[in-house]
Amino acid sequence: MxxxxxxxxxxxxxxxxxxxxxxxxxxxxxxxxxxxxxxxxxxxxxxxxxxxxxxxxxxxxxxxxxxxxxxxxxxxxxxxxxxxxxxxxxxxxxxxxxxxxxxxxxxxxxxxxxxxxxxxxxxxxxxPSVLYISPRLPVKTLAEFVAYGKANPGKISFASSGNGSSPHIAAEMFAGMAGIEIIHVPYRGNGPAITDLVGGQVDALFDSPATMSYVPTGRLRVLGHGYANNNPRLPGVVPISKSGVPGLEKFEAxxxxxxxxxxxxxxxxxxxxxxxxxxxxxxxxxxxxxxxxxxxxxxxxxxxxxxxxxxxxxxxxxxxxxxxxxxx
Structure with missing residues (x-):
C-alpha cells in the first residue's frame, strides 16, 4: 500500500x-x-x-x-x-x-x-488502488475529473465493495484531499461494483490492476493509481500523488x-x-x-x-x- x-x-x-x-x-x-x-x-x-x-x-x-x-x-x-x-x-x-x-x-x-x-x-x-471511471463522464484526465467534481458537487458517485472497505476509504480520502463532494455507493463485493461501473450506473471506483482489462476496450478509463512510484504492471498510468493536481501530493492507497x-x-x-x-x-x-x-x-x-x-x-x-x- x-x-x-x-x-x-x-x-x-x-x-x-x-x-x-x-x-x-x-x-x-x-x-x-x-x-x-x-x-x-x-x-x-x-x-x-x-x-x-x-x-x-x-x-x-x-x-x-x-x-x-x-x-x-x-x-x-x-x-x-x-x-x-x-x-x-x-x-x-x-x-x-x-x-x-x-x-x-x-x-x-x-x-x-x-x-x-x-x-x-x-x-x-x-x-495499488487504481482509479477507474465510466467513459460516460466528460473527462479524460485526473485534473479534469477533479475540476468536474468541483463544478458538480455531490454528483460523482463512487462505488465500493462495501461500507468501510478499502475502496470506500480510498475514495473518501481522495475526495477530502481533492476538495470535492462525492456520493458513496456500497456494493456487496467488487464484482457487482465493477459491473455497474462498466454499465454506467456509477461514475468511479478504486480497484486493483486486474480491472485494467476493461480499459483497452474503452469500457472504462483509468486516471491514476495509489502507489507512490510508477508500477511496471501499469504502464502509462501515473501515480495520483505525481499527477500535479493540487491537494493530492500525498495520496497513497x-x-x-x-x-x-x-x-x-x-x-x-x-x-x-x-x-x-x-x-x-x-x-x-x-x-x-x-x-x-x-x-x-x-x-x-x-x-x-x-x-x-x-x-x-x-x-x-x-x-x-x-x-x-x-x-x-
Missing part, C-alpha cells in the same frame, strides 16, 4: 528472531503431522481467496500434508478473524486477511475478539494481504511457519501466480510487518474519523 522502504529494518533478519524452548525447537521438525487450515474471512472468489488458493498447494507440497482453505465471510471479516483468534496456538490454524484487520479496529466500537490474541506473521503481496496466527503459538513454531511460508512466497511459480491475480508479491519480516500494520492504523485513523466512515 505504501513504499515499504520506510519500514525496512536493515538490522533485522529471519535468523535474528529468537527461538525459545528447546522442546518446541525440536518439535517443529515434525510439523505438520496433520492438515493445516488457512482461514480466509472473505467470500470465495475474492482477491484474498485467490491469493490463498495460489499459496496453499505449494505449502502442501512443502509440508507433505494438505493445506485447506476455509472461507468464513461475514461480520466485516470479524467472524473468520475471531475464529482464528480463539484457535489453539498449535500452528494448524492460520489467518490470511487484508484491510479489514485494520479497518475493524478503527470503525467498530468494540471488536468481538481480542486483537492481541493474533500475531502478524508476514505479508504476501500488495496492490492500496491493498495488502498477510498471514496471522494465534499469539499463543510458541515462538519456535511461529518462526518455523514464517520461514516455510516465506520460502513458498519466494518461489518464482508463486510470485507468477500472485502477479496473474493482479497483486505485487511483497515480503516483510515479522517485525517489519508488525511495524507496517501499526503505521496503517496511524495513517487511516484520521481519515476514517474525519470522514465519519462506518462499517456495514
Amino acid at each position: 505504501l513504499n515499504r522502504r520506510q519500514f525496512a529494518l536493515s538490522s533485522l533478519s529471519a535468523a535474528s528472531v529468537s527461538i525459545t524452548g528447546p522442546a518446541w525447537a525440536q518439535g517443529t521438525d515434525s510439523f505438520p503431522s496433520k492438515p493445516v487450515t488457512i482461514v480466509i474471512p472473505y467470500a470465495a472468489g475474492g482477491l484474498t481467496d485467490i491469493i490463498g488458493r495460489a499459496i496453499s498447494p505449494r505449502l502442501a507440497d512443502k509440508w507433505g500434508k494438505p493445506v485447506l482453505i476455509d472461507n468464513k465471510p461475514g461480520g466485516g471479516t470479524t467472524i473468520g478473524t475471531g475464529f482464528v483468534s480463539r484457535a489453539p496456538g498449535d500452528g494448524y490454524t492460520l489467518l490470511l486477511t487484508a484491510f479489514g484487520y485494520i479497518g475493524n479496529q478503527l470503525m467498530l466500537p468494540k471488536l468481538p475478539y481480542d486483537v492481541k490474541a493474533l500475531t502478524p506473521l508476514t505479508n504476501t503481496s500488495d496492490s 492500496g491493498g495488502w494481504f498477510g498471514f496471522f496466527l494465534p499469539s499463543s503459538t510458541p515462538e519456535a513454531l511461529q518462526q518455523r511457519l514464517y520461514t516455510d511460508i516465506r520460502a513458498v512466497l519466494e518461489m518464482p511459480a508463486t510470485q507468477e501466480a500472485l502477479s496473474k491475480a493482479g497483486v505485487d508479491p511483497r515480503l516483510m519480516t515479522r517485525t517489519e510487518f508488525a511495524a507496517y500494520l501499526q503505521h496503517e492504523l496511524d495513517r487511516w485513523g484520521p481519515v476514517i474519523r474525519g470522514r465519519n466512515i462506518r462499517a456495514d
Whole structure:
C-alpha cells in the first residue's frame, strides 16, 4: 500500500528472531503431522481467496500434508478473524486477511475478539488502488475529473465493495484531499461494483490492476493509481500523488494481504511457519501466480510487518474519523 522502504529494518533478519524452548525447537521438525487450515474471512472468489488458493498447494507440497482453505465471510471479516483468534496456538490454524484487520479496529466500537490474541506473521503481496471511471463522464484526465467534481458537487458517485472497505476509504480520502463532494455507493463485493461501473450506473471506483482489462476496450478509463512510484504492471498510468493536481501530493492507497496466527503459538513454531511460508512466497511459480491475480508479491519480516500494520492504523485513523466512515 505504501513504499515499504520506510519500514525496512536493515538490522533485522529471519535468523535474528529468537527461538525459545528447546522442546518446541525440536518439535517443529515434525510439523505438520496433520492438515493445516488457512482461514480466509472473505467470500470465495475474492482477491484474498485467490491469493490463498495460489499459496496453499505449494505449502502442501512443502509440508507433505494438505493445506485447506476455509472461507468464513461475514461480520466485516470479524467472524473468520475471531475464529482464528480463539484457535489453539498449535500452528494448524492460520489467518490470511487484508484491510479489514485494520479497518475493524478503527470503525467498530468494540471488536468481538481480542486483537492481541493474533500475531502478524508476514505479508504476501500488495496492490495499488487504481482509479477507474465510466467513459460516460466528460473527462479524460485526473485534473479534469477533479475540476468536474468541483463544478458538480455531490454528483460523482463512487462505488465500493462495501461500507468501510478499502475502496470506500480510498475514495473518501481522495475526495477530502481533492476538495470535492462525492456520493458513496456500497456494493456487496467488487464484482457487482465493477459491473455497474462498466454499465454506467456509477461514475468511479478504486480497484486493483486486474480491472485494467476493461480499459483497452474503452469500457472504462483509468486516471491514476495509489502507489507512490510508477508500477511496471501499469504502464502509462501515473501515480495520483505525481499527477500535479493540487491537494493530492500525498495520496497513497492500496491493498495488502498477510498471514496471522494465534499469539499463543510458541515462538519456535511461529518462526518455523514464517520461514516455510516465506520460502513458498519466494518461489518464482508463486510470485507468477500472485502477479496473474493482479497483486505485487511483497515480503516483510515479522517485525517489519508488525511495524507496517501499526503505521496503517496511524495513517487511516484520521481519515476514517474525519470522514465519519462506518462499517456495514
